[in-house]
Structures are given as C-alpha cells and as structure tokens.
Amino acid sequence: MKKKIFFIIINKKRIILTLVLFVVLITVLIGVRAQMKKNTRVWNYHEVIVKKLEGKSDREVQGKVAIIIDDFGNAGDGTKEMVAIQSVLTCAVIPFLPYTNEDAVLAHNRGHEVIIHIPMEPHFGNPKWLGEKGITTNLSTEQVKSIIREAIEKVPYAVGVNNHMGSKATEDRRIITAIVEVLKENDMYIVDSKTSMTSVIREIAEEYEVPVLERAVFLDNEKNIDAIKKQLELLGEIALKDGYAVGIGHVGPEGGVVTAKAIEEMIPVFEKKAIKIVPVSELIKEVF
Ligand SMILES: [Zn+2]
Incomplete structure (x- = not known):
C-alpha cells in the first residue's frame, strides 16, 4: 500500500x-x-533610423536632412551654383545624357555624393521626357537589368539610385524587382522619389534587403525662393520630429539657381536648430 x-x-x-x-x-x-x-x-529603414538617432551619443545633432538634387547630366541651370554649396548634397545624375559623366565627376570633386537618377515611365506625360533608355513597363526583365547595369557604368561614383518621374513604372512589381536585383549585386541603395503613392519600391527593396529611403518633401514644386525656403523649413521640422528627413530639389528649369540660393540661405537656419545636412549614405549607415 x-x-x-x-x-x-x-x-x-x-x-x-x-x-x-x-x-x-x-x-x-x-x-x-x-x-x-x-x-x-x-x-524597415524609417523605424530603425528613428530609433538609432534617438539613442545617439552625439546630442548636438537634433536631426539630419539629406538633400537630393535631381536632374544633373544636362549641365542645366544652377549646376555650378549647386555644387558650390558648402554642405554635402546628394546629386542625382541622369544617365545617357551629353553631360552625364562631366556632371557626376564635377559633383564628386566638389565633395557631394553621386547617385543615378533613373528615368522611369509616368502615367501621364510625354514619353519623350524620359530621353534615351528610359525604364518603361513594356521592356523585358533582361532589358531592364541591362539598362540599369549600363547606367551604373555611365555614372561614375554612384552609390545609389532614385527615380526620375516613374509614377507608372514604380507601381510595377516585375520592373522594380529587376532594378532591385541589380542594385543588390552592386551594393547600392535606392531612394523612392514617391511620384506614386502606390509605389512598390520600398516593399521590394526591403524584401531583398537593399537599403531604401523615401522622399519626404519636394523642395521646388513652386519655383520661388520663399516657397522653397518654406519647404526646406518643413524638411527641417520633419527631421527634428523623426530624427531624419529626405528632401528633393532640382537643377535645370524646375529649380536651378533659385533652389541653390534657397538652400544656401537655409544653411545657417539649420545650423541654429542643430539640423545637420548629410548625404543619403550617412542616413543609410546609421542602420548598420
Ligand atoms: Zn527628375
């Protein structure tokens, strides 16, 4: 028992x-x-960077802004003034143009970061605006990859890409996957200019673990110095709130000398608010 x-x-x-x-x-x-x-x-770059910047030991810097200047490659209006700016800008150069190589070398020699500004098919507008070898949705996957590889060769010093127009092509999973695969091979980042609210760039880049950021503010939709300075102010406010923000301005008819002057005048304002202008790659690096 x-x-x-x-x-x-x-x-x-x-x-x-x-x-x-x-x-x-x-x-x-x-x-x-x-x-x-x-x-x-x-x-998820946005969240990670915000977190990283929150825990930064460098308490002096309250926020970081990356200013991308699109449409280099034409020796367009404001090219000289833009590269003379004493902050590090990120210069987006269109491949396959007469001044592609010259503008990329100039930007690099003046201490700016260089990326490729890929012409991509929009929903509306003249396809001629894309110029030579634009990425259109009727191209085969191999054709897209070969254009991107060729563009990388045409733009010296490029460490990343963003899109020129592209409201249609950036919504196309097959096209974006082809581009992202070539970026992965070449260790390059991508910035979504966000010309479409339903762009799949971020989703596919994250899937492939290709560094990706998105444009927060267009600087010179209105070509007027006060309007551009207001947009820069907004960019700074977002950076103070989130830790960072990406803005896009232009050389050429869309912005040029006026945009360069607005940036120049806003540099002391940013300094006062402890906002630092950095190249896109510095934001990307915060993640690693
Ligand atoms: Zn553009």
Missing part, C-alpha cells in the same frame, strides 16, 4: 515536471518567433 502511494506521488511529480517542461518549451518557442519577427523588421 505504501509502495503504491509512493508510485502515485512519483507519477504525479513526473506529470507536473512534464507540464512545466511543456510550458517552458512553448514560452521559448513564442520568444524565438517574436525575435524572428523583430529581425525581419530590421529592414
């Missing part, structure tokens, strides 16, 4: 032990899953 009770107690202990082990195992599994979910979120 005593023996039997003893065994029952032992069995009870075993059952409790098994239950405890089971609960521990489930808890560990849930933890691992949560961690895995967390890891896949690393490529």
Whole structure:
C-alpha cells in the first residue's frame, strides 16, 4: 500500500515536471518567433533610423536632412551654383545624357555624393521626357537589368539610385524587382522619389534587403525662393520630429539657381536648430 502511494506521488511529480517542461518549451518557442519577427523588421529603414538617432551619443545633432538634387547630366541651370554649396548634397545624375559623366565627376570633386537618377515611365506625360533608355513597363526583365547595369557604368561614383518621374513604372512589381536585383549585386541603395503613392519600391527593396529611403518633401514644386525656403523649413521640422528627413530639389528649369540660393540661405537656419545636412549614405549607415 505504501509502495503504491509512493508510485502515485512519483507519477504525479513526473506529470507536473512534464507540464512545466511543456510550458517552458512553448514560452521559448513564442520568444524565438517574436525575435524572428523583430529581425525581419530590421529592414524597415524609417523605424530603425528613428530609433538609432534617438539613442545617439552625439546630442548636438537634433536631426539630419539629406538633400537630393535631381536632374544633373544636362549641365542645366544652377549646376555650378549647386555644387558650390558648402554642405554635402546628394546629386542625382541622369544617365545617357551629353553631360552625364562631366556632371557626376564635377559633383564628386566638389565633395557631394553621386547617385543615378533613373528615368522611369509616368502615367501621364510625354514619353519623350524620359530621353534615351528610359525604364518603361513594356521592356523585358533582361532589358531592364541591362539598362540599369549600363547606367551604373555611365555614372561614375554612384552609390545609389532614385527615380526620375516613374509614377507608372514604380507601381510595377516585375520592373522594380529587376532594378532591385541589380542594385543588390552592386551594393547600392535606392531612394523612392514617391511620384506614386502606390509605389512598390520600398516593399521590394526591403524584401531583398537593399537599403531604401523615401522622399519626404519636394523642395521646388513652386519655383520661388520663399516657397522653397518654406519647404526646406518643413524638411527641417520633419527631421527634428523623426530624427531624419529626405528632401528633393532640382537643377535645370524646375529649380536651378533659385533652389541653390534657397538652400544656401537655409544653411545657417539649420545650423541654429542643430539640423545637420548629410548625404543619403550617412542616413543609410546609421542602420548598420
Ligand atoms: Zn527628375
């Protein structure tokens, strides 16, 4: 009788032990899953950069702005004035133009970052605006890849890309996947100029673990110095709130000398507010 009770107690202990082990195992599994979910979120650049900047030891800097200047490659209006700016801009050069190489070298020699400004098909507008070798949705995947590879050769010093127009092409998963695959091969980042609200650039870049950022503010939609300065102010406000912000301005008829002057005049304002102008790659680096 005593023996039997003893065994029952032992069995009870075993059952409790098994239950405890089971609960521990489930808890560990849930933890691992949560961690895995967390890891896949690393490529959500916006959140990661905001977090990184929050924990920065460099308390002097309250926010970082990257200013991309589009449409280099034409030796267009304001090219000289823009590259003379004493902050590091990110100069987006259109490939396959007469001054592509010259403008890229000029921007690099003046200490700016260079990226490729890829002409991409818009929903509306003249396809001629794309110029030579624009990315249109009727191209085959191989054709897209070969144009991007050629563009990388045409634009010296390029470390990333953004899109010129592209409201239609940036919504096309096949086209964006082809571009992102070539960027992955070449260790380059992509900035979505956000000409379409339903662009798939960010989603596909994150999938391929290609660094991706999105434009927050267009600087010179209205070509007027006060309007551009207001847009720059807005860019600064977003950077103070989020830690960083990406703005896009232009050389050529859309902005040119006026945009360069507005940036020049806003530099001391940014300095006062402890907002630092950095190249896009510096924002990207914050992640690693
Ligand atoms: Zn453009």
